[in-house]
Amino acid sequence: MWFELMIGGVLALLCGLDRIAILQILISRPIVAAPVAGILLGEPQIGLQIGVMVELLWLARLPVGAAVPPDDTQVAIAATVLSVALGRQLEAVSIELVLLCLLVALPVGKIGQYFDHRARNYNGHLPIETERALAEGLWRRTQWLHLRGMLSFGAASLLTYLIIVAVGLLIIPPAWPVLSTVFYPSAELMQLALPLVGVAVILGTVNVSRSITLFCASFGMAFLLMWLVQQ
Amino acid sequence: MKLGWQTRLHIWLRLMFLQASWNYQRMQGLGFLFALLPGLRKLYPEEEMHEVSLRHAGYFNTHPYLAPLVAGAVLKLEEERAFHGEERSIDIVDFKEIVAAPYAAIGDALFWGGLRPLAAAIALFFAIKGIIWAPLIFLLMYNLVPFWFRIVFFEYGYRHGIQSVDYIQEHNLADWAIHIKEAAVVVLGGLCAFLVFSHLTENQLPTWPGLLTLLPMVLLGLGARKGLSTLLLIFVTCLTIIVFGLFWADLAGFFKF
Numbered sequence: 001m002w003f004e005l006m007i008g009g010v011l012a013l014l015c016g017l018d019r020i021a022i023l024q025i026l027i028s029r030p031i032v033a034a035p036v037a038g039i040l041l042g043e044p045q046i047g048l049q050i051g052v053m054v055e056l057l058w059l060a061r062l063p064v065g066a067a068v069p070p071d072d073t074q075v076a077i078a079a080t081v082l083s084v085a086l087g088r089q090l091e092a093v094s095i096e097l098v099l100l101c102l103l104v105a106l107p108v109g110k111i112g113q114y115f116d117h118r119a120r121n122y123n124g125h126l127p128i129e130t131e132r133a134l135a136e137g138l139w140r141r142t143q144w145l146h147l148r149g150m151l152s153f154g155a156a157s158l159l160t161y162l163i164i165v166a167v168g169l170l171i172i173p174p175a176w177p178v179l180s181t182v183f184y185p186s187a188e189l190m191q192l193a194l195p196l197v198g199v200a201v202i203l204g205t206v207n208v209s210r211s212i213t214l215f216c217a218s219f220g221m222a223f224l225l226m227w228l229v230q231q
Numbered sequence: 232m233k234l235g236w237q238t239r240l241h242i243w244l245r246l247m248f249l250q251a252s253w254n255y256q257r258m259q260g261l262g263f264l265f266a267l268l269p270g271l272r273k274l275y276p277e278e279e280m281h282e283v284s285l286r287h288a289g290y291f292n293t294h295p296y297l298a299p300l301v302a303g304a305v306l307k308l309e310e311e312r313a314f315h316g317e318e319r320s321i322d323i324v325d326f327k328e329i330v331a332a333p334y335a336a337i338g339d340a341l342f343w344g345g346l347r348p349l350a351a352a353i354a355l356f357f358a359i360k361g362i363i364w365a366p367l368i369f370l371l372m373y374n375l376v377p378f379w380f381r382i383v384f385f386e387y388g389y390r391h392g393i394q395s396v397d398y399i400q401e402h403n404l405a406d407w408a409i410h411i412k413e414a415a416v417v418v419l420g421g422l423c424a425f426l427v428f429s430h431l432t433e434n435q436l437p438t439w440p441g442l443l444t445l446l447p448m449v450l451l452g453l454g455a456r457k458g459l460s461t462l463l464l465i466f467v468t469c470l471t472i473i474v475f476g477l478f479w480a481d482l483a484g485f486f487k488f
Contacts, residue, residue: 021251032366044363052358062343123254134284146265149252186476192430199419200448204455208412218420226428
């Protein structure tokens with residue numbers, strides 16, 4: 001269990017930094033972060049399933065200016081770690097458990113926005129210190145102050161991950177015996193529904209005229225083509 | 232004095248850390264100074280550096296993929312200023328302020344709003360089929376364009392200075408953003424059809440009712456447009472499915488499926 005949590009923690013830190021602070025090559029997207037977590041923990045398909053379900057959910061929330069979108073990176077990583085670790089502990093590696101972990105992680109993940117705000121606020125003291133360093137001609141310190149900002153973003157990511165995992169570990173094991181029977185008949189449909197909800201939200205918020213018309217035409221055409229090929 | 236390629240490479244690499252100290256007061260301001268410092272220190276004597284640094288330590292915010300274009304142009308302007316003096320150069324702070332917001336708007340629409348959903352939708356086709364390379368496909372497809380922008384635009388900005396603004400105008404990037412968003416919507420439509428069709432065939436259910444999926448999706452989309460939160464939509468959907476699943480056997484027996 002500790003091994004899985006630690007691996008997840010390292011990944012949460014690296015991907016959390018990619019979200020805002022450095023590079024932004026999008027290894028922080030759930031479609032990348034969750035499968036990588038799955039591969040590192042020896043369950044790539046679980047990571048892939050979680051990546052598919054989470055990727056589209058908040059894709060419409062753009063990190064524009066001072067806006068902070070929900071931390072889907074930590075949700076995806078923590079849900080993967082919980083699914084694998086608890087799946088092994090409870091001997092129940094299944095889509096039902098994956099869904100339960102994800103449905104616990106999704107609302108708890110909202111706390112990531114709070115930590116992100118705190119990190120950005122905390123970094124507010126850096127410009128003042130930088131001006132002091134500049135006045136004294138301390139170039140090395142000026143540069144170090146900038147890089148120090150990464151610490152607060154790293155801490156925000158790690159805290160979000162740890163809180164999601166802690167809540168998951170507290171809630172899921174006692175709830176699993178009851179909820180597994182509730183989830184069993186509807187698990188596959190929920191697995192299908194989550195990406196569809198994400199696409200619906202994108203359609204509702206994307207700034208494209210006639211987006212619903214375009215979407216419906218494309219959906220209908222693709223569906224009919226697949227039906228014709230199947231006949 | 233012109234800046235050598237090693238210095239420019241150093242600055243470009245530092246631009247990858249542009250947002251390390253992002254804060255509400257100056258946003259990317261410190262990051263911009265951090266990136267430019269190796270160049271500024273080559274252009275100006277030590278006694279002028281305090282004033283020059285303060286010029287770049289103020290408020291600055293643009294899209295991180297278009298920041299290299301601004302940085303390149305600013306380096307060119309600083310070069311001219313260091314060589315010709317203040318009277319023959321335009322106000323560099325004004326230039327930064329003028330271009331930052333429009334570039335940010337273009338970058339947000341093009342990359343976050345257009346390319347990201349498009350690359351994600353294409354990669355999800357592979358992920359749904361269980362292909363473990365799906366994350367790599369996403370990273371390759373997505374990063375190709377941003378890195379082209381980051382590399383080529385930085386150099387273009389450095390070579391053309393203030394004229395680099397014309398380059399952005401000529402290429403109609405705002406129009407490209409709209410086209411990419413439209414493409415993303417079309418691919419998402421195909422992706423959803425694929426998801427629904429695969430689900431129905433795997434469960435040996437009749438496929439035609441799959442077209443009815445459009446109805447709840449449009450309703451959810453309209454809900455999102457009205458401001459309903461994604462979390463609320465997720466939990467309402469999941470709860471409906473769970474209740475539906477619990478009574479599915481009874482319903483199936485009643486309607487003799």
